Amino acid sequence: MNLLIDGFKSAFFLILHLYPELWNIILLSLMVSGTALVAATILGLPLGAVIGLKRFRGKSIFISAMNTFMGLPPVVVGLFVYLLLSRSGPLGFMGLLYTPSAMIIAQTVLAFPIVAALCHSAVVHVDPIIRQAAATLGATPCQVTIKVIREARYGILSAIITAFGRVMAEVGAILIVGGNIAGYTRVMTTTIALETDKGNFELALALGVILLVISLVINAILHIVQRKGMMEAGR
Amino acid sequence: MIKLVAAQIAKGYNAKPVLQDCSFSFDEIGTYALMGPNGCGKSTFLRICALLEAPAGGGVEFYSGRDRLEKNIELMRKITIVLPRVGAFNASVFKNVAYGLQIRKMNHERIAEQVDRMLEAVGLAHKKDQNALTLSSGETQRLGIARAMVIEPEILFLDEPTASIDEENAGIVEGIILNLKREARTTIIITTHDRDQAARIADRVLMMHDGRIELQK
Numbered sequence: 001m002n003l004l005i006d007g008f009k010s011a012f013f014l015i016l017h018l019y020p021e022l023w024n025i026i027l028l029s030l031m032v033s034g035t036a037l038v039a040a041t042i043l044g045l046p047l048g049a050v051i052g053l054k055r056f057r058g059k060s061i062f063i064s065a066m067n068t069f070m071g072l073p074p075v076v077v078g079l080f081v082y083l084l085l086s087r088s089g090p091l092g093f094m095g096l097l098y099t100p101s102a103m104i105i106a107q108t109v110l111a112f113p114i115v116a117a118l119c120h121s122a123v124v125h126v127d128p129i130i131r132q133a134a135a136t137l138g139a140t141p142c143q144v145t146i147k148v149i150r151e152a153r154y155g156i157l158s159a160i161i162t163a164f165g166r167v168m169a170e171v172g173a174i175l176i177v178g179g180n181i182a183g184y185t186r187v188m189t190t191t192i193a194l195e196t197d198k199g200n201f202e203l204a205l206a207l208g209v210i211l212l213v214i215s216l217v218i219n220a221i222l223h224i225v226q227r228k229g230m231m232e233a234g235r
Numbered sequence: 236m237i238k239l240v241a242a243q244i245a246k247g248y249n250a251k252p253v254l255q256d257c258s259f260s261f262d263e264i265g266t267y268a269l270m271g272p273n274g275c276g277k278s279t280f281l282r283i284c285a286l287l288e289a290p291a292g293g294g295v296e297f298y299s300g301r302d303r304l305e306k307n308i309e310l311m312r313k314i315t316i317v318l319p320r321v322g323a324f325n326a327s328v329f330k331n332v333a334y335g336l337q338i339r340k341m342n343h344e345r346i347a348e349q350v351d352r353m354l355e356a357v358g359l360a361h362k363k364d365q366n367a368l369t370l371s372s373g374e375t376q377r378l379g380i381a382r383a384m385v386i387e388p389e390i391l392f393l394d395e396p397t398a399s400i401d402e403e404n405a406g407i408v409e410g411i412i413l414n415l416k417r418e419a420r421t422t423i424i425i426t427t428h429d430r431d432q433a434a435r436i437a438d439r440v441l442m443m444h445d446g447r448i449e450l451q452k
Contacts, residue, residue, distance in 0.1 A: 127322065129318070129320050129321075129322035130322050132287065132318065132322060133318070133321065133322030133323075133382075134334070135311075136285065136287065136315050136317075136318070136383075137334060137335040137338070137382060137383070137386060138311055138312035138335060138339065138386060140308055140338075143338050147334075150324075150326075151324065151325055232325055232366065232368060
């Protein structure tokens with residue numbers, strides 16, 4: 001118990017005194033996960049919307065696959081990206097392994113199916129009359145799609161926030177492809193794992209507390225967004 | 236003006252024919268009221284004419300003078316339909332009405348001017364900043380008409396615009412249609428059950444009978 005209390009005391013000391021190593025780790029975590037989220041949204045949102053709005057052969061199989069990929073184990077993704085980026089892999093010539101770029105790629109792979117599947121779900125829940133109304137006012141198919149995406153905005157925002165929560169808390173994939181190099185690829189989750197192994201609980205606990213606060217903020221935003229969406233939909 | 240010719244339209248649901256050899260030529264600007272009992276195919280005919288549904292047989296053609304018009308986005312932007320369920324967007328009343336102009340890339344000042352004028356005409360000016368989903372059913376119907384009228388269509392289809400609203404709102408909607416009729420720039424085709432309403436607003440009353448259209452007046 002004393003270990004835990006002492007650990008928390010030291011952790012708060014580190015946080016309050018803006019310990020530089022701690023802040024570098026936090027900033028790198030936010031940069032990697034934020035960039036991965038932007039990339040996953042750019043790819044996943046249009047895909048989810050198109051799957052939701054268009055009819056094509058094999059659509060249900062595609063949707064099932066997308067839903068399955070939502071639960072991809074991070075270590076499997078890490079392994080897959082590692083094999084792609086390793087020197088003997090097809091993308092080995094790019095020299096990205098053990099760099100923040102490799103971590104961004106791994107987290108994008110993890111976040112992409114979440115964004116795509118949840119955006120698809122948000123889009124298909126928009127009343128079909130909205131599409132018809134936009135079309136009757138002279139909207140082109142592309143403008144109709146944009147209108148539906150706007151109507152699904154709360155669901156889409158929820159999808160993005162959910163994906164962010166997932167990648168921020170992820171450790172397996174980035175540990176494999178990032179290598180946990182101090183001052184270069186060390187992020188919050190990998191530092192917690194490493195420092196716990198070393199018995200250095202102060203930094204691990206400090207980062208744990210910050211990760212929890214970030215998680216709390218993400219969930220609070222998600223709750224507000226969902227409530228606003230439900231209030232407007234229920235009118 | 237755009238002339239609409241519906242020729243030998245056929246359509247059925249679940250092997251039951253609704254429209255059979257249904258033809259009519261809307262070749263003059265004016266207000267046409269299409270009447271008939273429930274389930275006779277009025278709305279189906281309107282949706283086919285508005286290019287929302289494809290007929291099983293026959294077809295709809297649009298002419299400008301003697302030239303047949305392509306059924307492309309240019310044409311779609313000259314005709315519009317207000318459906319019984321308006322489908323208000325989750326946005327302000329102003330943004331709902333502005334939508335049709337925004338997608339036509341009209342500049343902001345003109346949009347604001349046209350939308351304000353239209354909201355004034357349908358009596359929703361005081362609700363322009365309110366979310367459209369909070370409007371009553373009568374107000375939503377007026378919003379649907381404003382949204383359609385602001386794009387200044389050459390043909391405006393109104394599918395039972397007063398069927399599900401109270402008498403006061405129905406009176407307002409009728410007033411809007413009569414004002415539009417007075418401007419004499421738009422062909423209005425309206426479906427209604429109400430014989431008196433048809434007599435009040437229409438230049439021509441059409442009756443749908445056995446899946447066909449007959450001119451009454």
